[in-house]
Amino acid sequence: MKVRVTITLKPGLLDAQGKTIKQALESLGFKGVHDVRVGKYLELELNHGSAGATRKDVERMCKTLLANPVVETYRIELGS
Amino acid sequence: MKVRVTITLKPGLLDAQGKTIKQALESLGFKGVHDVRVGKYLELELNHGSAGATRKDVERMCKTLLANPVVETYRIELGS
Numbered sequence: 055m056k057v058r059v060t061i062t063l064k065p066g067l068l069d070a071q072g073k074t075i076k077q078a079l080e081s082l083g084f085k086g087v088h089d090v091r092v093g094k095y096l097e098l099e100l101n102h103g104s105a106g107a108t109r110k111d112v113e114r115m116c117k118t119l120l121a122n123p124v125v126e127t128y129r130i131e132l133g134s
Numbered sequence: 135m136k137v138r139v140t141i142t143l144k145p146g147l148l149d150a151q152g153k154t155i156k157q158a159l160e161s162l163g164f165k166g167v168h169d170v171r172v173g174k175y176l177e178l179e180l181n182h183g184s185a186g187a188t189r190k191d192v193e194r195m196c197k198t199l200l201a202n203p204v205v206e207t208y209r210i211e212l213g214s
Contacts, residue, residue, distance in 0.1 A: 060140075060175050075176070084191065089179035095140050099169035111164065113183070119150055119158055 055100050057112050062093035063122045067107050094118060102134035135180050136213035137192050141201045142173035176200060185212050 062105040063069050079087050095132075100108060109130055110129045143149050151169040159167050178195075180188060189210055196208045 057170040062175065062177070071159075075199070078193060082195075082198060084195060086181040087178065088181060089177075091177040092176070093175035095142065095173035096152075097142070097171040097173070098167065101166040101168060107214060115159060115164060120155070130142075 055080040055108055056099055057108065058133060059096040059098065059112060059116065059120060060093055060131075061096070061116070061126050061130075062091060063125055064125055067125055069106045087117040093126075094120075108132060135188055136182055137178040137188065138161060138211040139176040139178065139192060139196065140173055140201060140209045140211075141176070141196070141206050141210075142171060144207055147205055170190055174200075188212060 069091050071092040075092065076087055077091040079090070098112065109132060112130050117123055117132070121128045127130070149171050151172045154167055155172065156170040159170070174204065180191070189212060190209050196210070197203055201208045
């Protein structure tokens with residue numbers, strides 16, 4: 055089972071990397087870029103069965119290793 | 135308009151960061167993790183109008199700055 059995890063900084067926290075990318079895009083001539091937020095993306099290939107158990111497992115992975123729950127939020131999408 | 139960009143290493147290329155995360159998950163007791171691939175995730179807030187023009191713009195951003203087309207692929211999702 056493929057699971058996609060997207061980890062982003064919580065809203066309101068300063069995203070320095072995003073700000074830098076926004077400035078770089080503007081200096082390259084791209085107009086109308088209001089905001090850029092940067093995050094991490096992970097694709098996990100797991101052999102779990104039920105969707106509920108898999109989601110629970112991946113949530114535990116996020117809390118213990120993949121994300122920093124103090125400053126980051128995560129989104130879990132179960133695939134096929 | 136919110137645009138989500140996911141940038142991942144091309145399939146077949148060694149993902150050292152993903153391998154390390156896989157090993158860390160296993161050492162934490164998570165079973166059944168077959169593979170982990172790591173990528174970048176970007177949320178762009180743009181003020182463009184048509185979906186076609188926006189996608190074209192973001193593709194140009196990916197090719198010139200956000201991704202390395204030699205080793206990376208990108209996926210663009212237009213939001214609301």
